Amino acid sequence: MSVGVPELQKLADSVVEQAKPGEQVEAYVSRGGETSVRVYEGELEHFVSAQSEGVGIRIIKDGRTGFAYAGTLEPSAIAEVLAEARDNIQFGTVDQWAGLAESDGVAQIPQKFWDDELANYPTDKKIEITKELEKLTLAADSRVRAEQSNYEDGWAETAVSTTTGIRESGRGNSCYVSVATLADDGDEAQTGFGFSVGDSPKEFDLKKAAREAADRATRLLGATKPASKSVTIVLDPYVTSQFVSILSSALNGENLAKGRSLFADRLNEQVADPRFTLVDDPTNPLAYTATDIDGEGLAARRNILIENGVLKKFVHSSYSARRMNTKSTGNATRGGFSGGPGVGCLAMQVQPGSKTQAELIASIDDGVLIQDVAGMHSGVNTISGDFSTGASGIVIKNGTLGAPIREFTIASTLQKMLLNIIDLGNDIDWLPMRAVGLSLVICDVMMSGS
Amino acid sequence: MLKTQTAEPLVAPDVLERVLAKGRSTGAEFSEIYIEDKRSTSAGLDDGKVEQVTSGRDRGAGIRVVSGETTGFAHTSDLSERGLLAAAQAAALAAKQGDGGVHKVQLGDVLRHSVNTVKLSPDAVEKSRKVDLLKRVDAAARAVNASIVQVSAGYGDSRKRILIANSNGVFSADEQVRTLLRVSVVATGDGGMQTGYDSLGHTIGFEMFDENDVEELAIRAAKQAVTKLSARPAPSGAMPVVIKRGSGGVLFHEACGHGLEADLVGKSASVYRGKMGELVASPLVTLVDDGTMTAEWGAIGIDDEGHPSQRNTLIKDGVLTDYMWDYLRARKEGRAQSGNGRRQSYQHLPMVRMTNTFVLNGKEDPDDIVRATKQGVYIAKLGGGQVDTASGDFVFGMTEAYLIENGEITEPLRESNLIGNGPEVLKDIDLLGNDFAMGNPGTCGKDGQGVPVGDGQPTLRVRSLTIGGTAA
Numbered sequence: 001m002s003v004g005v006p007e008l009q010k011l012a013d014s015v016v017e018q019a020k021p022g023e024q025v026e027a028y029v030s031r032g033g034e035t036s037v038r039v040y041e042g043e044l045e046h047f048v049s050a051q052s053e054g055v056g057i058r059i060i061k062d063g064r065t066g067f068a069y070a071g072t073l074e075p076s077a078i079a080e081v082l083a084e085a086r087d088n089i090q091f092g093t094v095d096q097w098a099g100l101a102e103s104d105g106v107a108q109i110p111q112k113f114w115d116d117e118l119a120n121y122p123t124d125k126k127i128e129i130t131k132e133l134e135k136l137t138l139a140a141d142s143r144v145r146a147e148q149s150n151y152e153d154g155w156a157e158t159a160v161s162t163t164t165g166i167r168e169s170g171r172g173n174s175c176y177v178s179v180a181t182l183a184d185d186g187d188e189a190q191t192g193f194g195f196s197v198g199d200s201p202k203e204f205d206l207k208k209a210a211r212e213a214a215d216r217a218t219r220l221l222g223a224t225k226p227a228s229k230s231v232t233i234v235l236d237p238y239v240t241s242q243f244v245s246i247l248s249s250a251l252n253g254e255n256l257a258k259g260r261s262l263f264a265d266r267l268n269e270q271v272a273d274p275r276f277t278l279v280d281d282p283t284n285p286l287a288y289t290a291t292d293i294d295g296e297g298l299a300a301r302r303n304i305l306i307e308n309g310v311l312k313k314f315v316h317s318s319y320s321a322r323r324m325n326t327k328s329t330g331n332a333t334r335g336g337f338s339g340g341p342g343v344g345c346l347a348m349q350v351q352p353g354s355k356t357q358a359e360l361i362a363s364i365d366d367g368v369l370i371q372d373v374a375g376m377h378s379g380v381n382t383i384s385g386d387f388s389t390g391a392s393g394i395v396i397k398n399g400t401l402g403a404p405i406r407e408f409t410i411a412s413t414l415q416k417m418l419l420n421i422i423d424l425g426n427d428i429d430w431l432p433m434r435a436v437g438l439s440l441v442i443c444d445v446m447m448s449g450s
Numbered sequence: 451m452l453k454t455q456t457a458e459p460l461v462a463p464d465v466l467e468r469v470l471a472k473g474r475s476t477g478a479e480f481s482e483i484y485i486e487d488k489r490s491t492s493a494g495l496d497d498g499k500v501e502q503v504t505s506g507r508d509r510g511a512g513i514r515v516v517s518g519e520t521t522g523f524a525h526t527s528d529l530s531e532r533g534l535l536a537a538a539q540a541a542a543l544a545a546k547q548g549d550g551g552v553h554k555v556q557l558g559d560v561l562r563h564s565v566n567t568v569k570l571s572p573d574a575v576e577k578s579r580k581v582d583l584l585k586r587v588d589a590a591a592r593a594v595n596a597s598i599v600q601v602s603a604g605y606g607d608s609r610k611r612i613l614i615a616n617s618n619g620v621f622s623a624d625e626q627v628r629t630l631l632r633v634s635v636v637a638t639g640d641g642g643m644q645t646g647y648d649s650l651g652h653t654i655g656f657e658m659f660d661e662n663d664v665e666e667l668a669i670r671a672a673k674q675a676v677t678k679l680s681a682r683p684a685p686s687g688a689m690p691v692v693i694k695r696g697s698g699g700v701l702f703h704e705a706c707g708h709g710l711e712a713d714l715v716g717k718s719a720s721v722y723r724g725k726m727g728e729l730v731a732s733p734l735v736t737l738v739d740d741g742t743m744t745a746e747w748g749a750i751g752i753d754d755e756g757h758p759s760q761r762n763t764l765i766k767d768g769v770l771t772d773y774m775w776d777y778l779r780a781r782k783e784g785r786a787q788s789g790n791g792r793r794q795s796y797q798h799l800p801m802v803r804m805t806n807t808f809v810l811n812g813k814e815d816p817d818d819i820v821r822a823t824k825q826g827v828y829i830a831k832l833g834g835g836q837v838d839t840a841s842g843d844f845v846f847g848m849t850e851a852y853l854i855e856n857g858e859i860t861e862p863l864r865e866s867n868l869i870g871n872g873p874e875v876l877k878d879i880d881l882l883g884n885d886f887a888m889g890n891p892g893t894c895g896k897d898g899q900g901v902p903v904g905d906g907q908p909t910l911r912v913r914s915l916t917i918g919g920t921a922a
Contacts, residue, residue, distance in 0.1 A: 040717070046521040047544035050797060052510075053527060068505040072527045077507065084505040091581045093499035147719050182719055182840050189721070189840040220841075225916075228687040258497045259600045260636060262643065338506060378834035378847030379867030379918065383636055383643050388684070388866035388918040390836075390845035407843050409869050409918025411686065446920040448686040448869075 005169040008159035011073065012169075015057060015082060016161045023086075024060040024100045025163050029053075029073065030337050032156035035123070039130040039149045047127070056337035057085040060099060064092035069338045101296035101318035101328060102164045108292045108299040109283045113172030118153060118200040121175075125201070126151045129177060133206050137179050137194070140214035143221070147180040147191075151201075166297040176432065177204055183217035190223075192216025197288065197432045219371070220392055223404035226449040232367035232422070233410060233445050234360055234396065237429040237437025239370050240350070243417075244278070244435035248345040249382040250414070251280075251305050253316035253331075255343075257323045262385045262415060263311055271311045272418035277351035278306040280315060280331070287347035288432045295334030295341040303329050305345070309418075317343045348435035353424030357439040360423055367396040368447065370410065385414040391447075408449040412442075420444050459613060459623070460485045461511075463557050465531050466615045469513065470555040472538040474617055477550025478517035481538065482616035484754060485511045485529065486796040490608040491572060495584035497600065503577055512796040513537045516778070517546035525797045557615055561622040563751045563758040565742045568627045568655040572607035575656045580605050583664055587633050590665040594672035597679060599643075600636035603668075607656070614756035622756035628747070628902065629658045630891060633671045639679035644864075646675030647849060651891030651902075653749045674831065674850050677862045684851065684866040684919025690826035691868070691915040692819055692854060696887030697831050699905025702737060703807050703894065704835040704844040705872035706730070710764050710772075711790075711802040712779040714839050721842040721873055722770060730770045731876035734812050737765040739774055741789050741805035747891035748805035748904040755791035755800050762788050765876075776802045794899040804894060808906035812882025816909035819881045821857040827917055828852045828859045829868075842872035848917075867918040875912055883909035 008029050015027035031053035038045040055078055056069040066088030068081045092098075134149035152175065159169035178195040194213030196204040235243060255261040263271060272278075282291045282300040291300050296318055304312050315331035316324065320343050332341040361369065374390035381387075388411040395402040412420070425439030466483060473481025490506040510527040511534055522544030526537040572580075587603040610626045632649035648671040652658050693701065709720040722730060731737070741750050741759025750759045755777045764772055775783075776791030779802060792803035820828060828851065835846030851863045888906035 040519075043518075044520045046523060046799060048523040048799065049540050049544055050523070050525045052525070052797060065502045067502050070507040071510065072507075080507070081505075088503040088505060088577070091493065091500060091503040091577050093495075093501070095499050095501070145718070147717050182717075189718075191719070191838050191840045259638075260643075339504070340502060374836045374838070374843075375834075375845035375847065375867045375869075378836070379845065379865070381645060381865050383645050384678075384865065385642065386865040388847075388920075390843070390867055390869045390918070392843075406841075407869055407871060407916070409686075409845070409867050409916065411684075411866055411918050411920045413920075446686050448916055448918045450688050450916070 005157045005159055005171055008157055009161065009167060009169040012159045012161035015078065016163055018082060019163045022061055026058040026100050026160065028056045028158070028160045028337050030156060030158040031073065032154060034152065034154040035126060037126050037130045037151040039134050042131060042134065044127055054337035055081055056339065057081050058340050059085045059089055061089050063094035063096055063098050064089045065098050066092060067340055097319060097322040099318065099322065100162045100164045101166060101298050101332070103166060104298060104327065106299040106301060106330065111285050111290055111292050113170065115173055115199040117202065118173050118175055119155065121201055129201055129204065129206070133177050133179050133210060136206055136210035137181060137213050140210045141218055143183045143185060144214045144217055145182045145184070147182055149179045151177050160297045168293055168297040175201060177206065177209060179209060179213045181213040181217040183221055185221040188221060190217050190220040195432070220404050220406050223392065223406040225407045226405045226447060228448045230444055231447050232364050232441065232443045234364065234367060234369045235440040235442070236369065236371045237427060237439060238431060239373050240440040241431050241433045241435045241437040242373060242376055243440070244348050244350060245433060246376065246380055246382055248348065248434070251314055251345060252343045253314040253320035253324055256314050257320050260383050262383060266311050269311055270309050272306055272309040273421040274309040275353065275424060276306060276309050276418065276421050279304050279349045280345040280347060281349055282346040284347065284349065286430050287349065287436070288430060289347045289434050291346060294330045294346065295332035298328055298330045298332070300346060301330045315343060315345055317341055345434065350424065350436060350438060352426045352428050352438050354426055355423065357425050357427050360425055360439055360441055361396055361401060362399040364396050365398055368405065369394045369396055369401060387412050387414050387417060408447055411446045411448065417442050417445070460487055460611060461529060461534070461613065465534065467555045467557055469534045469538045470615060470617045471553045472535050473513060473515045473542050474553040475550055476542045476546045477548045478515045478542060478545045480516040480617055482514045482614065483511055484796055485613045486610060488608055488610040489573065490606065491577065491580065492604065492606040493581050493584060494604050495588055496602040498588060500581050500584060503581065508795065510796040511537065512798065513541040514799065515541040515545040520545050521799065523799050555617050557619065557621040562624065565744055565749050565751050565759060566627065566653045570656040571609065572627065572629060572655055573609060583631060583659060587664050587668040590668035591633060591635050591672040594669055595637065595676045597637040597639055597676055598635055598672050599638045602634045604632045606630045612754065614754065616756065620756040622752045624751040626653065626750060627655055628653055629655060631664060631667065633668050635671045635675045637675035637679055641679065644675050644678035646671040646673065649890050651747050652745045653747065654745050678864065681862040681864045683921040684863040685827070685917050685921050686919045688914045688916045690823050690911060690913055691829060692823055692826060692909065692911045693829045695816065695883060695885045695909045696889045696906055697829060699808055699889045699907050700832050700835050700846055700892065702809055702907065703804065703903070703905050704837040704846060705870070705875050706737065707804050707807045708837050709839045709842065709872060710774055712773045712775045713802045715773050716779055716782065720839045725770050728770055729768050730873060731765050731768040732879040733768040734879055734882040735765055735768050735876060736763065736810040738763050738810060739790070739804055739807045743806045743904065746806045746888055746904040747902050750805060753789045753791045754793045755787070757787045757789050757791060759789040759805060774802050774804065776800055792901050794901055798899050801897065803896065803901050804903050806904035808888065809908065811884050811886045811908050814881050814883050816883040816885045819883055819909055819911050820854060820859060822881065823854045823911060824856060826854040827863065828854050837872065844872055845869045863919065869916045869918055875915065878913040879910055880913050881911040885909055
């Protein structure tokens, strides 16, 4: 990584050095801190200042894997973790593909993950910003209340060492502000939110966050429940980002290997409309989830997954790659020291179209602009492809936006929705999520209401 | 490796007294320390292989200091007196700047309020026996039908010792044991793949597997996937919905439970604000939140603020009788806490959370409820849900559902979401069965924190809910 952390690397190395003959050992150590400020009605509601650290150790011997972790870097605890991981080996099943990653010579593309200004930012100013955001939100619309205004920042240092020669360490920090809103109209209340992210607080756009939070809460006041029918939908960039993110599971090489991908046997076939091209590119510094290495310490890289609607590639870790007789695509994921690596897309990007959202809407006779969805986690099955989610938005009639609607669902299947993409916007939004946002038009989706 | 655990307190009382006094040193009126020592074991089987056994250890303390409306919080994994005093100092400064003089805090005896009994601590069971359960699940699921192509199973146990002390003299301890088994199955047929899922979880030890048949669990999940292979698309639009006993508690969790949490009510972010004493549900509905319900997934001896768990009636015969409370919100209203102050771990601030939330029995025979429904949907298993507490709009997924035609359960349906509005749905419950059952173990997420919860209900009918399928 760009900036090494020698102290943690040394700690990870010291674990790996204790490998016994025949053992592959991986040590992942990290430590970090966070500040969380919450303001309510002009007063500081809470201030959290916290530090945490931990170590995860994975040992593979004769095809069996054991793992253990502890939320501390005390030397005695690390020794215990190593012993536990070793003890756990005996209970695993022999897996001929089990193993750690080995360097594949792909070069890392350096990026900037650390900001000195953020690291030295004074506490008083963090509180001031949070109060300012609440004030701006309340000023944006008289019907709006602020439920909570937040400032969050965090820093982390990590190091990974393996007996296969991987040695990587680095550090990063980040910050964001967010505000949750309520808008009242008589008996009715609706909620909204707004946020802003930056390398340091000076990059925050507080006015935009406040404006969006007020708009999101007020735009649904007076909304009604629509009648059920088949419609064309325009997904707002924020919704498209969530929609694209769920495709990660179907493009996951481990899911493919284990028969859990709805794209199984579809390589080089048309799975989406030719206008749809999807790339996973964590090397693009504009992506919020940009990274220089993956969860196993291999260089992150750009992979074209769906090109002009044709399925080109699944993403792999070293494990899934070994199983499928291919090479890692640098897509191991990792949730921290308490677990081993998984597989997933890291920074998904859809190739934009040429129209603005307004132009897309102008071309639709009968449709709905979907501004928010609920229940993506409960109503979408990425194995069967069944898709059904709660939604709210605005009716589109003869090319213009009409009345707001809520308490309805949109449903189809993922397979069908990808083929039914009929247009894409040029309104790329680098949201703080795993996938980029832009306006996406999908036809023939069932809307269920009254 | 088997371990013997010592019964000595996590931190000595005199150290706690000094840490609490330090918390008030800048003039704050309240300080609290929450200490946690958790050991966990998990094992996963997938694709016919036991992939990995994981051992985990999480230990640390969270220190909270309250001054007026402001809470300062700091946490540390260093449980030495020096580490704790440093965290107390950080929390004190976060809550209030200034010199508050010298404070003295005195703690009496530790309060223990046990609601669960553990016969066989997970620490005393060989890991090989835990792994064997997964192999049995895998074999049983695969034996159901040739269409079963994949099985994934997970075992998890945890033993968490907690100790809470505060400057008001609260001094409580609990040992919380949880044991969990889950299974996911994939079946394949002409129309593609379908999935089945089931789980079993209790606040007891390994004896859970003497009292429950893991093969039965696996078979249920497998049959769910196989049944769905011939499922037709779910209907679209509003219709009567019958929810099987023990599978729809999440409806109440989402439709009204969250809206009855005093922190959301206090900020007027709940549709149930200002509705105390009013009819908010069908008179058939009595809703209870009960942290003392032995062995259920949300059962706790004490909450994470040291308050003993209790049984709270929230809605009685349709009338709103109480909200759920934690320390801060109760203090503001000058009333008693209700044992609902919970947190994910020592790294988190407590807030108002549910425990086991359920609807009490009605009078109907469940079969009569189906017979009385001419056309509608029968839900045998619900997935996760989500609610907007301010508007009351909620969604949840139906993972196993059937059509009801002329009073009979007929064809299986593909998965979809349901959508409704909490206050409306509560009033729309027109038939309530006499067959109460608790549902699957759940994890409730709020403000980025997950805590274990239980839910339950008898078979019931909602006059009208919107099914988000694709069939016209």
